[in-house]
Amino acid sequence: xxxxxxxxxxxxxxxxxxxxxxxxxxxxxxxxxxxxxxxxxxxxxxxxxxxxxxxxxxxxxxxxxxxxxxxxxxxxxxxxxxxxxxxxxxxxxxxxxxxxxxxxxxxxxxxxxxxxxxxxxxxxxxxxxxxxxxxxxxxxxxxxxxxxxxxxxxxxxxxxxxxxxxxxxxxxxxxxxxxxxxxxxxxxxxxxxxxxxxxxxxxxxxxxxxxxxxxxxxxxxxxxxxx
Ligand SMILES: CC(C)(COP(=O)(O)OP(=O)(O)OC[C@H]1O[C@@H](n2cnc3c(N)ncnc32)[C@H](O)[C@@H]1OP(=O)(O)O)[C@@H](O)C(=O)NCCC(=O)NCCS
Numbered sequence: 133x134x135x136x137x138x139x140x141x142x143x144x145x146x147x148x149x150x151x152x153x154x155x156x157x158x159x160x161x162x163x164x165x166x167x168x169x170x171x172x173x174x175x176x177x178x179x180x181x182x183x184x185x186x187x188x189x190x191x192x193x194x195x196x197x198x199x200x201x202x203x204x205x206x207x208x209x210x211x212x213x214x215x216x217x218x219x220x221x222x223x224x225x226x227x228x229x230x231x232x233x234x235x236x237x238x239x240x241x242x243x244x245x246x247x248x249x250x251x252x253x254x255x256x257x258x259x260x261x262x263x264x265x266x267x268x269x270x271x272x273x274x275x276x277x278x279x280x281x282x283x284x285x286x287x288x289x290x291x292x293x294x295x296x297x298x299x300x301x302x303x304x305x306x307x308x309x310x311x312x313x314x315x316x317x318x319x320x321x322x323x324x325x326x327x328x329x330x331x332x333x334x335x336x337x338x339x340x341x342x343x344x345x346x347x348x349x350x351x352x353x354x355x356x357x358x359x
Contacts, residue, residue, distance in 0.1 A: 145340055147202070157287035160197070161273045169235050169259060170235065172235075172296070172297050173235040173238070176232060176238070177292070178240075179240065179243065179288040179289065179292055180288070181284045181285065181287070181288050182284065182323045183244065183245055183281065183284060184242055184243065184244065184245060184281065184284055184288075185242075185244075185245050186240035186241070186242055186243075186245045186285055186286055186288060186289070187240060187241055187243060188232075188238065188239070188240060188241070189228050189239045189253060190241070191222065191225055191226070191229070192239050192254065193221075193225060193250050194218050194221045194222040194225055195218055195221075196241070196249070196250035196251075197217075197221035197250070197253065198215055198217075198220070198221040198223060199252075199273065200251075200252065200253070200271060200272070200273045201214060201215040201221060201224075201271075202214045202216070203213050203274050204220070205217075205274045206229070206271055206272075206274055206297070207274070208210070208334075209306075209307065209309075209310045209312065209313065210271070210306070210307060210310065210313075211307055211332045211333075211334035211339055211340070212334075217276070225252070225331045228255070231257065235259075236257065236259065237255055237257035237258075237259075238255060238257070238269065239253060239254075239255040239257075240253065240254055240255065240258045240282070240285075240289070240345045241253055242254060242272070242285050250286070250326045251272060251273045251275075251276050251281070252270065252272035252273060252281070253270070253271060253284070254268065254269060254270035254271075254285055254286060254289055255268070255269045255270075256268055256269075256283075256289065256293055256297075256302075257269060258303075263300070263301070264280070264298065264299050264300035264301065265299060265300060265301040265302065265303060266293060266297075266299055266302055267287065267302070267303045267304065267305065268289065268290075268293075268302050268303070268304050268325055269304075270282055270285070270286060270316075277312070282316055283316060283319055283320065286316070286320055287320065290302060290320065290346065290351075293353065299348065300347065300348050301345055301348070302345070302346050303324060303343065303344065303345050303346075304317050304343075304344045305328075305338045305341055305342065305343055305344070306342055306344070307332060307334075307341055307342070308327065308339065308340035308341065308342050309339060309340075314342065317344045320346065321346055321350055321351065322344040322345060322346045323344065323345060323346070323350070324342060324343070325341070325343045325344060325345050327340050327341070327342055327343070328340065328342075328343065331349065333335055349355050
C-alpha cells in the first residue's frame, strides 16, 4: 500500500493511497495562506465522526431531505415554509450538486454510521476565495435534536474547512429567534459579531439575522474533536 502520485489540473501532484476499493487522499504541503478551490473541488469527500458519516449528498436523498424539510419545526427556524413535495427536495439537491460542479458549495448528507439513513445535511458555501472564508449551513431531523449530533458533524466540517481547505474564517447567519442554532454556534467557539436588524421577512414580520464568525486562530476554544 504505497503512496503514488498523479498530476492534478493545476499541475501539482496529489498523493493517494489505494486501500482496497477506496482511495485516501494525502494532500501535499500547502504553504500558509494557500487555498486552491480547484484542488479542493476535484472530488467530493466523505468525513466520519464517532456516530456519523458525512457523505456527499446524492439525488436519491430527495425523500430523506423531504422528511426533514416537510417539518415546520425545522424550516421555521430559518424562516421558510415547509416543503410540500419531494420535487422541491429533488430540485434543491440538483442545485447542491450543481453548486459543487461550479465550485460554489459542498453539501454533505448526515447519515448514522450503522446504516445509510439520512438524518440531516450540512454545507460549506458562499466561498470567498480571495478572502479565504466560507459560510456554514446545517439542519437535522427534529427526532434527532439535542443529542450532540450537529456539534459532532460541524466539528468535523470545521476541521476539514480549516485544515484541508485552508480557510481562515467560517461564518454563520441564523435568525435571532433560532435559540438552538445560536447555542450550537457558541458551543463550537463562534462569536456573535453583529445583528442585521429586520433583514428576513417571514410570516408577516421582519426577523433580525445574526452574524457569527469563527477564525482558524480561534480554534483553541473549539471542542477537541473540532480542532
Ligand atoms: C440547530 C440544530 C442543527 C442543532 O442540532 P442538534 O444536534 O440538536 O444540536 P446539539 O445537540 O449538537 O446541541 C449543541 C448545543 O446547541 C444548543 N442547543 C441545541 N438545541 C437547543 C435548543 N432547542 N434550545 C436551546 N439551545 C439548544 C445547546 O447549547 C446545545 O448544547 P447542550 O445540549 O450541551 O446544552 C437543530 O436544532 C436543527 O436542525 N434546527 C432546525 C434547522 C436550523 O435551525 N438550522 C440552522 C439554520 S441557521
